[in-house]
Amino acid sequence: MKQRFVIFLKGDDCLSTIAVFRQLGVAIELEADCVRVHGQGIAALRQATDILDVGNSGTTIRLMMGILAGRPFTSRLTGDLSIQKRPMNRVIAPLTLMQATLKAQPGGLAPVEVNGHSQLRGIHYDMPVASAQVKSAILFAGMQSETETTVVEKEKSRDHTERMLQQFGGEIAIDGLTLTLKKQPELQGQDVYVPGDISSAAFFLVAASLVANSQVRLTNVGVNPTRTGILEVLAQMGANITQTANKTTGEPMADLTVSTAKLTATEIGGSLIPRLIDELPIIALLATQATGTTVIKNAEELKVKETNRIDTVATELQTLGADIIPTADGLIINGPTPLHGGLVSSHGDHRIGMMLAVAGLIASEPVELADAAAITVSYPTFFEDIAELAK
Numbered sequence: 310m311k312q313r314f315v316i317f318l319k320g321d322d323c324l325s326t327i328a329v330f331r332q333l334g335v336a337i338e339l340e341a342d343c344v345r346v347h348g349q350g351i352a353a354l355r356q357a358t359d360i361l362d363v364g365n366s367g368t369t370i371r372l373m374m375g376i377l378a379g380r381p382f383t384s385r386l387t388g389d390l391s392i393q394k395r396p397m398n399r400v401i402a403p404l405t406l407m408q409a410t411l412k413a414q415p416g417g418l419a420p421v422e423v424n425g426h427s428q429l430r431g432i433h434y435d436m437p438v439a440s441a442q443v444k445s446a447i448l449f450a451g452m453q454s455e456t457e458t459t460v461v462e463k464e465k466s467r468d469h470t471e472r473m474l475q476q477f478g479g480e481i482a483i484d485g486l487t488l489t490l491k492k493q494p495e496l497q498g499q500d501v502y503v504p505g506d507i508s509s510a511a512f513f514l515v516a517a518s519l520v521a522n523s524q525v526r527l528t529n530v531g532v533n534p535t536r537t538g539i540l541e542v543l544a545q546m547g548a549n550i551t552q553t554a555n556k557t558t559g560e561p562m563a564d565l566t567v568s569t570a571k572l573t574a575t576e577i578g579g580s581l582i583p584r585l586i587d588e589l590p591i592i593a594l595l596a597t598q599a600t601g602t603t604v605i606k607n608a609e610e611l612k613v614k615e616t617n618r619i620d621t622v623a624t625e626l627q628t629l630g631a632d633i634i635p636t637a638d639g640l641i642i643n644g645p646t647p648l649h650g651g652l653v654s655s656h657g658d659h660r661i662g663m664m665l666a667v668a669g670l671i672a673s674e675p676v677e678l679a680d681a682a683a684i685t686v687s688y689p690t691f692f693e694d695i696a697e698l699a700k
């Protein structure tokens with residue numbers, strides 16, 4: 310259990326986030342089974358001398374913009390080539406309304422300069438996209454604002470920020486899709502147990518469902534209901550999964566046991582999409598082996614992830630023989646279709662890389678994966694864990 314905790318904190322995304330906070334003056338110790346953060350409050354953050362590099366993490370760059378918008382100094386933020394293609398205006402627009410000044414490259418791209426404002430103004434904001442990253446950035450700025458901030462979500466997105474704020478003694482009113490918060494009292498340090506990431510568990514849920522005679526037990530998986538869309542889809546498609554809830558003081562957590570099953574096609578769209586957005590590449594692979602036509606719609610957000618995931622999923626799975634058609638807002642997949650081998654690529658996107666590695670487990674010939682190193686962004690020991698299960 311502890312080992313799993315270490316695995317995820319060693320992902321490149323986590324390490325670059327820690328490096329960014331250290332540059333802002335926060336003392337952080339990376340221990341064998343935990344990260345110890347010596348927080349002094351948001352007001353104690355100090356100006357970094359260098360540009361802050363978030364690596365491949367969209368979550369880090371967008372959430373940091375919300376934090377730094379309220380600090381009375383200038384920060385510069387950038388990331389890798391993929392980050393420099395991802396839209397930042399979705400965060401810049403609301404933070405500008407709150408009185409911060411943010412300057413991006415043409416097209417609203419990183420690098421971004423944040424000129425923070427020590428007296429931010431709260432806003433009422435109807436979110437144009439269902440995005441936990443945008444929501445969290447506004448909440449972090451709202452925590453530092455002189456007047457009240459209200460965010461109205463388009464669809465319910467993951468609520469880890471709201472839960473953690475409450476755990477640290479902060480106050481936020483949650484009424485369906487409407488969130489309201491004021492300037493926060495001093496937050497109190499807490500012990501936080503980080504459950505296993507369901508987005509990483511998803512690759513094993515699908516692998517065990519597809520590989521003949523499998524049974525896999527995944528322990529302490531985070532099952533926050535804003536993240537469990539994949540479990541609902543798997544159940545709908547006929548997967549064999551049992552769930553045992555674990556006692557926890559923070560985020561809900563469960564052990565999941567999954568075994569091979571015969572699957573049928575399904576339709577995925579609407580409010581389910583934000584609850585399984587990062588799982589759609591692996592769900593697409595699952596659908597290639599299900600009987601019937603699976604339709605994924607309302608998922609245009611996939612186009613602005615680490616790659617355009619509608620294109621990369623369709624192209625790479627077509628290379629392996631899948632019957633999969635990209636659409637403007639999703640994918641249409643006909644199954645079951647046997648997959649053959651071939652040379653495919655992650656295109657530098659960890660989730661595409663892991664999906665293709667799982668495809669390799671069910672393909673009739675070898676699958677060669679180019680740029681497999683991208684997987685370390687979220688799951689450095691992915692291949693070791695797959696090899697262990699394949700024994």
Ligand SMILES: O=C(O)C1=C[C@@H](OP(=O)(O)O)[C@@H](O)[C@H](O)C1
Binds near residue numbers: 368439440
């Ligand atoms: O808040 C987060 O940590 C994330 C939110 C999601 O992005 P959006 O909320 O912008 O869709 C998700 O795709 C991303 O991988 C991580």
Ligand SMILES: C=C(OP(=O)(O)O)C(=O)O
Binds near residue numbers: 322366
């Ligand atoms: C970590 C991810 O995304 P982001 O770069 O948006 O944080 C992800 O796709 O799982």
